Amino acid sequence: MSGLQPKVLVIEDDPQVRKFLTITLTSHDYTVIPAETGREGIRLATSVKPDAVLLDLGLPDIDGTEVIGSIRSWSKMPILVVSVRDQEEEKVKAFDLGANDYVTKPFGTAELMARLRASLRDSIVASVEDTRVEVGDLCIDLAAHKVSVRDTPIKLSPKEFALLKVLATHAGKLLTHKYLMQKVWGEAQADDNQYLRIYIAQLRQKLEIDPARDQFIVNEPGIGYRLETPARSH
Amino acid sequence: MRLPPFLDPPPLPVLRGQRALWQEALLSLVMVFAAACVSYVLMQSGFPSPEALSILFVLPVLAAAIFLDLRLALVTVALSVITYNLVLLPPFWTFDLTNPQAVAKIVVLLIVTLVVSALTTRLRRITGESQARENVLGGLYQLNQDLVGKTTVAQVQAASETCLSALTSVPCQIWYKDVPVDDPLLSEAAQEGASAGAGQVLAPHDPRLILPLIDGEKTLGVLVFTPQDHAPFPVELFPPSLLPTLAAQVASALSRAALAEAHEQQARQADRERFMSAMLSSLSHDFKTPLVGIVGALEALEGRVDSEARDIVADGLAEALRLNRYVVNLVEISRLEAGVRPRSEPLHIRDAVSGVLRTLRPLIGRQKFRITVEAGFPLLNLNASLFDLVLLNLIENALKYGPPEGEITIDARVISDGVEIDVDDEGAGIPPPLREPVFTKFYRAVEGDRKIAGTGLGLYICREIVASYGGRIEAIDPPDGTGACMRVWLPEAATLRLATLEEEME
Numbered sequence: 001m002s003g004l005q006p007k008v009l010v011i012e013d014d015p016q017v018r019k020f021l022t023i024t025l026t027s028h029d030y031t032v033i034p035a036e037t038g039r040e041g042i043r044l045a046t047s048v049k050p051d052a053v054l055l056d057l058g059l060p061d062i063d064g065t066e067v068i069g070s071i072r073s074w075s076k077m078p079i080l081v082v083s084v085r086d087q088e089e090e091k092v093k094a095f096d097l098g099a100n101d102y103v104t105k106p107f108g109t110a111e112l113m114a115r116l117r118a119s120l121r122d123s124i125v126a127s128v129e130d131t132r133v134e135v136g137d138l139c140i141d142l143a144a145h146k147v148s149v150r151d152t153p154i155k156l157s158p159k160e161f162a163l164l165k166v167l168a169t170h171a172g173k174l175l176t177h178k179y180l181m182q183k184v185w186g187e188a189q190a191d192d193n194q195y196l197r198i199y200i201a202q203l204r205q206k207l208e209i210d211p212a213r214d215q216f217i218v219n220e221p222g223i224g225y226r227l228e229t230p231a232r233s234h
Numbered sequence: 235m236r237l238p239p240f241l242d243p244p245p246l247p248v249l250r251g252q253r254a255l256w257q258e259a260l261l262s263l264v265m266v267f268a269a270a271c272v273s274y275v276l277m278q279s280g281f282p283s284p285e286a287l288s289i290l291f292v293l294p295v296l297a298a299a300i301f302l303d304l305r306l307a308l309v310t311v312a313l314s315v316i317t318y319n320l321v322l323l324p325p326f327w328t329f330d331l332t333n334p335q336a337v338a339k340i341v342v343l344l345i346v347t348l349v350v351s352a353l354t355t356r357l358r359r360i361t362g363e364s365q366a367r368e369n370v371l372g373g374l375y376q377l378n379q380d381l382v383g384k385t386t387v388a389q390v391q392a393a394s395e396t397c398l399s400a401l402t403s404v405p406c407q408i409w410y411k412d413v414p415v416d417d418p419l420l421s422e423a424a425q426e427g428a429s430a431g432a433g434q435v436l437a438p439h440d441p442r443l444i445l446p447l448i449d450g451e452k453t454l455g456v457l458v459f460t461p462q463d464h465a466p467f468p469v470e471l472f473p474p475s476l477l478p479t480l481a482a483q484v485a486s487a488l489s490r491a492a493l494a495e496a497h498e499q500q501a502r503q504a505d506r507e508r509f510m511s512a513m514l515s516s517l518s519h520d521f522k523t524p525l526v527g528i529v530g531a532l533e534a535l536e537g538r539v540d541s542e543a544r545d546i547v548a549d550g551l552a553e554a555l556r557l558n559r560y561v562v563n564l565v566e567i568s569r570l571e572a573g574v575r576p577r578s579e580p581l582h583i584r585d586a587v588s589g590v591l592r593t594l595r596p597l598i599g600r601q602k603f604r605i606t607v608e609a610g611f612p613l614l615n616l617n618a619s620l621f622d623l624v625l626l627n628l629i630e631n632a633l634k635y636g637p638p639e640g641e642i643t644i645d646a647r648v649i650s651d652g653v654e655i656d657v658d659d660e661g662a663g664i665p666p667p668l669r670e671p672v673f674t675k676f677y678r679a680v681e682g683d684r685k686i687a688g689t690g691l692g693l694y695i696c697r698e699i700v701a702s703y704g705g706r707i708e709a710i711d712p713p714d715g716t717g718a719c720m721r722v723w724l725p726e727a728a729t730l731r732l733a734t735l736e737e738e739m740e
Binding site: 014016017020021023024027058084089105106107108109110193194197198200201204205208210211212215217218219221222228 | 515518519522523524525526527528529530531533534554555558576577579580581582583584585586587588589591592595598601602603604605607613618619622730
């Protein structure tokens with residue numbers, strides 16, 4: 001039975017947090033494989049071959065970033081970093097080594113589940129060509145190039161639409177500046193992310209009709225952007 | 235009249251007590267009188283060769299040239315020649331220059347005494363100079379000895395002051411870096427890097443002697459000799475031409491010590507930063523780990539309880555998240571105060587505002603937000619987490635102190651020397667006398683006996699963060715006339731000038 005449930009390797013040294021993660025994940029139909037140390041985590045990742053890894057960066061034996069490097073040397077399994085280290089340097093390092101996403105402690109269950117789902121999506125379901133993407137009140141018709149927020153049509157320029165399209169087709173996933181630049185502007189400008197920030201700002205201005213409610217695009221400083229999937233989906 | 239000693243230093247006496255000129259004049263008179271008496275008595279008692287007695291008159295001249303003021307040596311020459319004429323040359327007791335023989339004797343005596351006085355003077359000057367040089371060399375050596383092992387500026391300063399005061403017997407003081415501004419001569423000397431006072435080009439009539447401490451091109455400070463009781467500077471001990479050597483030595487010792495100090499301070503600061511960083515990240519870890527448990531537990535409960543209990547759980551969750559914000563403030567403030575400066579990156583004001591509103595979403599009720607960003611507003615170049623914290627605290631305050639259905643305006647503009655961001659609410663506002671105190675650490679708004687929840691750190695950390703980027707934050711008169719308005723000003727250095735987009739900017 002558990003073979004049908006996605007297996008998540010939880011590498012976390014704090015017993016309370018491990019317990020809460022286990023309960024939460026189990027209640028969301030995941031099979032949890034707990035690991036207390038980095039070395040144990042690496043060993044289990046090899047033997048159990050989980051569908052995803054939840055990794056705390058501050059481990060007692062080895063640094064969490066080492067675990068990422070080790071797993072990445074042989075597997076593309078999604079790695080979600082869970083850490084209190086809210087310093088950008090740590091985040092960027094974890095991403096450079098191949099982490100797929102990041103939640104900063106303390107995080108809500110809904111947020112964690114959304115990230116985990118998004119991370120698993122690529123590895124379980126090969127890209128579904130949906131023509132219509134709905135993210136909360138935001139509705140994007142990819143075929144008709146139409147965007148609306150609470151049924152108010154939004155007029156976007158071609159570049160803005162292209163950017164939103166990339167974000168929407170990976171809704172919930174954190175996309176790096178570089179990836180977005182490559183997808184929207186092409187290889188040549190992959191390193192200049194100042195345009196990107198300007199275009200994201202323009203997109204925000206148009207989409208956030210009510211700035212207190214419509215924060216669809218989430219900025220992850222130092223790394224990139226994500227289109228937030230609707231929270232609170234219990 | 236006293237000649238400025240450094241412009242025209244008189245030849246240096248080898249040994250000279252503290253006698254006034256009139257006392258010395260009297261002394262030379264006494265010596266001449268004594269010579270006259272001795273020769274008179276000898277002649278009256280039938281000394282076989284009265285001519286030889288003229289040699290006795292050379293003695294007072296010699297003594298005066300060695301021991302007395304040099305002007306008195308010449309006076310003594312004149313006195314001796316006159317007395318010789320009166321006492322030893324017939325007719326006695328008259329000054330008669332008609333006898334060619336007497337004139338010849340006087341001329342010979344005059345020439346001899348003059349030559350003796352000139353030679354003695356020369357000898358005395360040479361001896362004096364070598365004595366002074368020896369003093370200076372000894373002084374340099376002494377100073378060197380005293381400066382050995384002095385590693386701080388204060389030590390070097392104290393040792394040099396003591397040593398130089400002892401050597402010159404004039405109280406000496408060293409001003410390093412902060413030369414007192416209320417003494418214009420000191421600051422001028424320091425600025426020009428020129429010596430002043432006591433006969434120097436600058437303020438020659440000032441009794442003090444001020445020497446600049448120059449190391450390489452930089453003037454580090456000044457060295458001030460202040461003679462007591464308006465006594466002249468004892469140039470005999472230290473010829474002024476040699477004093478700059480001493481000053482240079484002090485200067486180089488000072489700059490060496492300053493360098494060592496700076497180096498040590500840097501190392502200490504780096505150590506401190508490493509330590510603080512490690513401590514803060516462990517502190518932040520220790521605080522946040524239980525919060526993860528609390529937030530997670532409450533969220534897990536939320537879906538499993540009835541609607542009444544769900545309200546309670548939601549309150550608990552909101553409080554836990556508030557506690558988390560306080561912890562973040564506390565950790566960030568310690569980080570800033572420890573001098574840890576996190577990495578800067580390009581940041582768009584809209585990204586920042588949107589992220590903060592997302593974080594604060596649980597606190598936002600029916601308030602409306604109006605966000606205006608002026609076209610051409612540059613990207614900011616600062617640390618996103620820190621800047622988020624500024625906006626977070628300002629917007630949280632606006633939510634807390636504004637009316638439940640009020641409007642919160644965020645207005646970002648470009649001004650001549652940077653950018654301005656206003657956060658304006660429609661609450662009661664801050665009375666002008668409190669607009670400055672609200673930024674002090676642990677300040678708490680008190681209204682009657684009602685205290686509004688908070689740590690009193692929010693605005694303080696805003697100010698600290700903004701200041702660390704060279705900016706300012708203040709509570710200003712609200713432009714719309716109501717509520718509180720916080721204005722953040724950031725200098726151009728905290729922004730990025732953009733290369734203009736060549737395509738489809740709207």
